[in-house]
Amino acid sequence: MRQVPEMSDTTTATPAPAAPAPAGVLTARARRRVPELAGLVIVLLALCAFFALSSPYFLNKDNLVNVLAAVAVTGIVAAPGTLLLVAGHLDLSVGSAAAFCGAVLAVRARDASLAEGIALAIMAGVAIGMLNGFVTTVVGVSSLITTIGTLAIFRGLTQVLTDGQTVNVADFNGLGNARPLFDVPLPVFLFAGVMVLFWLLMRFTTYGRSMYAIGANPVAARLVGIRGRGAVFAAFALTGACVALAGLVIASQVGSATPQAASGLEISVITAIVLGGASLTGGRGTVVGTVLGLLIIGVLNNGLVLLDVGSFWQDVARGSLLVLAVSFDRLRARFDSSN
């Protein structure tokens, strides 16, 4: 996960200049560009080196597995989030939708059967995704507004469904806690699987290409014959499916569904994606970048705990890192386009 990936043709480095490029830039452009993700890899390695030197526990295998386990749920949702964001769309409802799916599972498992609970939870996730997709693409409300709305709606419905109480789920701790291989928890494998799936989808399919095109320029995408609405709708539905999976994993990990489960998940997801180099306006971003973003956040959180830094200061550190990383990216882009 931590080696420098082959980046030469995954992405492009320079955002389109707002003003016409100054004359002569063309010849200058022949100079090398700064590799897109080099900064992230350096930050990640530097953090690892720092924590390895400061704490004897950091490089421990169990601890590194903990880092991965801690970002697994965020990662399962961040993969489709990256797909949406390169097309210029955000889904802020992922946290409350995951909680809702968990609640559906818990309530149906209690009142009917576990199998029915799982099935309905997955259907609920996909349905929420399709609802977001429908309002965004067919009605034409911006995804930001749509999903702020569904964020509130499904947090509220979760409260209604659980009656504001924690609902226990019996006999369902395998998904979140099993360690099938190398003593690594199952959610880490799910995380890896989802990431690989979306990496393939975005890198090697015409569907992935069209999502980038839509984000880069929706008008131009339409004029070359890309079905913009269908593509974005599908991405929302995929997001819903992954959100349902995340909701099930959370419920399994803690053995219950709580009304406040996964709150703030949307912010962690967006932080990781943006840290990974995606542009909020679309057209730019990769799954590999998102994975690096997740790992940086995971290492930082883990290391600060090992160094016994209070959780309040962890928030400060995480926020600062995001702003610094994105600032660095902007400066790099400016450096690229001005020379």
Add this chain to the structure above:
Amino acid sequence: MLSLRAIRKSFGGVEVLHGVDLDARAGEVLVLLGENGAGKSTLVRIVAGDHQPDAGEIAVDGVSHGGWSPAQARAAGVRMIFQELSDAPPLSVAENISLGRLPARGGVVSWRATRARARRLLAELEVDVDPDTPASALTLGQRQLIEIARAIGDDARVLILDEPTAALSAAESERLFELVQRLRERGAAIIHITHRLDEVRRIGDRVQVLRDGRTVLHAEAAEATREQLVTAMVGREAGGVTRPAQATPPGEELLALEQASSRGAFDAVSLQLRAGEVVALYGKLGSGVDAVAEAAFGLRPLDGGRLTRRGAPLRLRGPRQAIAAGIGLLPADRQREGALRERSVAENLAAPSWGRLGRRGLIDGGVEARAYARWHETLRIRSRDDPAQPIGTLSGGNQQKVLLGRWLERATELLVLIEPTRGVDVGARQDIYATVRGLTAEGRAVLVATSDYEEVVQFADRALVMSRGRVVAQLDGEAITTERLTDAAGA
């Protein structure tokens, strides 16, 4: 009034201006010519204070300045109209004209004074636009005139026009030239950047040609011949503006409009497009030429008449059907409608063909790179030979070649081009014409909607002239001349 001496400027270690002089004199129009990449834009941006020169001297009224900031440039009365719009589309025309200096008393804006100033300036420019309409509702050309109105209202002493006529119709250009004339008589110094050679004599007093960051020609406008200018710009003997002979007689009819109408845009337009032909729709802004071209690509429904493809009626509900019917569009606004900005040239070129290039929905970068390699030479795209290069880093002309290449890769039979060479330099323009000519020689057909009469003269086998949504004249072959075109368009 303003003089630059031995200006040098480098970007990231590459020198793009190698000691250029420039003089803007009161009451004089200096025409600055050069291909994209010649250094014109960098030079005028130095004049406007946007870029700082690495070496050289800038003097205003004989007084030399050590530094030259945007604020100093403004104080000296330098105003620049950029090639690309720098207006605020959601705001009204009146607000745009007074942008940054709304008439106000004690911080409260006087909308009455704002409107009055807008009306006065619009009347002076003879632009028939309601000051209360948002700029976003106007056409590109109209918005450009609004920007010029803003600069004029700002009492520019040195006015820099960066290709102002690229988006204007012949009539609007004329209006602009008259205005430039008036400003000149009032004692303003004007620097006019253009690609259009006929404008040198039309409005210029002096002409300065830049190539590769050096001044290669500096002469009185009246004394420079067309050939001299072209040779200086391109750096080689270039073909004149003589019409190319039509290679083959036109073949069967590929597309036709029969008495087609679209409410508010055009009425009873009939045209035929045959294999091997370039047919131009020429008209000024608002004449409906763009709308007819859009209708031929399914972007605008017809509410009267019909469209036929090889004689069979064709109903288009959108671009997808048009593309499926073998029609491709090169849109008017490259940045907003054409380029997938952050994406690579290879992706941009392959976009309409992804379905074919891929296999069962799968595709990889290599397939796109090979598609790009197929057309890189044919299109004469001047870039570093890297399919992964973002399209946004190419010059306008080269971007346009990539967008044209899209339809070559897709082997599209019919091309609809809207303002294909707007903001494209002479060299790239000839390359585009040559490429399109190559297509027609293979039996494809091209419909060009344009407000550039030079383009029609150089490029079209037949021309339909439109005015107010109707076809007012049709010219064939040798009958297509600048005079007839502008006469018919009601300029």
